[in-house]
Amino acid sequence: MTSAQAQTQAVTPDFNAFAVRADFPILQQQVNGQPLVYLDNAATTQKPEAVIQAISDYYRTDNANVHRGVHTLSDRATHRFEQARERVAGFINSRDSREVIWTRGATEAINLVAYSWARQNLRPGDRILTPWLEHHADIVPWQMAAAACDAEVVPIPVSDAGEIDLAAFEALLDERVRLVAVNQVSNALGTINPVQQMTAMAHAAGALVLVDGAQAVGHFAVDVQALGCDFYTFSGHKLFGPTGIGVLWGREALLEAMPPFLGGGEMIETVSFSGTTYNQLPFKFEAGTPHIAGAVGLAAAIDYLDGIDRVAAAAHEDRLLAMALAQADAIDGLQRVGRPAHNAGIFSFVMQGSHPSDIGMLLDQQGIAVRTGHHCTQPLMERMGVPGTVRASFSMYNTEEDVERLFAGIHKAQALFG
Known part of the structure; x- marks a missing residue:
């Protein structure tokens, strides 16, 4: 051709x-002397000029720390940072931007849930189900949490075609299952998993559901309310945005009940040696100076996709x-x-x-x-x-x-x- x-x-x-x-x-x-053919998009996507320019413009004109500054640059940086959160909330159809937590990527988002939800809620003998299809980031954090709580991680069988065995999944769903963690798209095989159906099945058995959407968001629209899941994670760098920025979406009631993942600045309301009170959502999960330029770049990537x-x-x-x-x-x-x-x-x-x-x-x-x-x-x-x-x-x-x-x-x- x-x-x-x-x-x-x-x-x-x-x-x-x-x-x-x-x-x-x-x-x-x-x-190597040939026009580039880039076919490693499951590892990371490339960035359009609009994203590159947005990050450059932020550093050239608005760079400052967010939220507590009273000067103009801090106001502008805060506006762009929180505007990006609103863009993400709209992009995945979150009911409220407070349900959008900034992380370094899908891996950190999963670890946040494993630490702040799983370690607080798992009891001896409880189970987390996750398919053989999963990325290590959706296996290892659950193993760590399960080991700390004397619980277990049980694999959901997959077929030779690389598809989740729904009958086997249904058979595994009993009163011991507290969480189902499943990717929406397999990064290794490309399998699009029936996560909406799996969520309904898990909820009927009394379990929560976390969906790893890292591979999905770059290929098709995502609606967390339609999926019905309890947590959803993704990374900016697989959505034509920058590396080092990601999202945890969670239901507000669940996030409110979860303790902070990291301690430090931003995630507090008051600090004294007699005790500390924590900030409100989403800030109680965002200790320290965030990746402000990353959030700006991710918003620009979403804006770019809106034109496609x-x-x-x-x-x-x-x-x-x-x-x-x-x-x-x-x-x-x-x-x-x-x-x-x-x-x-x-x-x-x-x-x-x-x-x-x-x-x-x-x-x-x-x-x-x-x-x-x-x-x-x-x-x-x-x-x-x-x-x-x-x-x-x-x-x-x-x-x-x-x-x-x-x-x-x-x-x-x-x-x-x-």
Whole structure:
């Protein structure tokens, strides 16, 4: 396929991938003498010029600490910081911005719940359920909390296709289960999990639900009220925003009952050596100077996405994935890992006679960025019977030409290693 053909296919009445791609400066470069093909979006997405400019403008004109200053710069910084919280609340359809807690990312958000909710509420013999699909960030914090409370973490079985076994999940739901922690989209296989259905099932059994939305928010709209979950987490850097900023959303009544995660400035009302009183929501969970520029950048990313037809963008990603899977199935010796019926833009595979890292390095020599390894999902890799995979993950700025170049690289790897 020529570049002209690819460009024609990437332009539809509702979506123009090349116009979107032009908004991302990093994608205009060459790597190892070849135009960059960036297919590591499940690890982190690239940033549009609007996000880069918003962060730069903040540091150039408004940089100051927030909330307690009485000078103009502090007022402006505080306004932008809290305006960003409001933007996030609207983006996920939170009932109140007080339910939006700033964190460093989804990992810290999950740890916050594991420390402030789980350690206060788990009792000996209680259970937390989490699928074999989960990222380590949605396993290890629960193990730590369970160990402290003499509780246990029980895996929810998944099928060979990489989908949660709902019948097995239902069988596990009993009076011992206090929490279900599940990702909305698997970072390793792309599986879109039925979290709304799972939440209803968990609630019927008396359990709370935390949804890790880190992989979901970059692909489709999220409505926490429609999902019905109790906690929702995501990271800015997988939503075309900056690193080091993330969100914990939680139901107000739950957050009010939870003790602070960290102590220090901002999270207090009064401090004395006779005792300390804590600040109101959301500030009691936000000790210290926050990542103000990160919040500003995340708001800019949401503003940017507001200008995109996300349904059309998702259809474009689905088309790229279908293209990739069709070509993959035609290659002898290439084994797809996971075949979920509903997939958010991830193609994960191994190839006979070659190590995933070798394939990744050979692709990089051709300017193609993919991820190799266990993707922080070692239990899932064990379940699927592989030590790791090559993972190509698509976003709205990828094109048909990117897919063609990926498979040209895979054919070269097969010729070399096969």
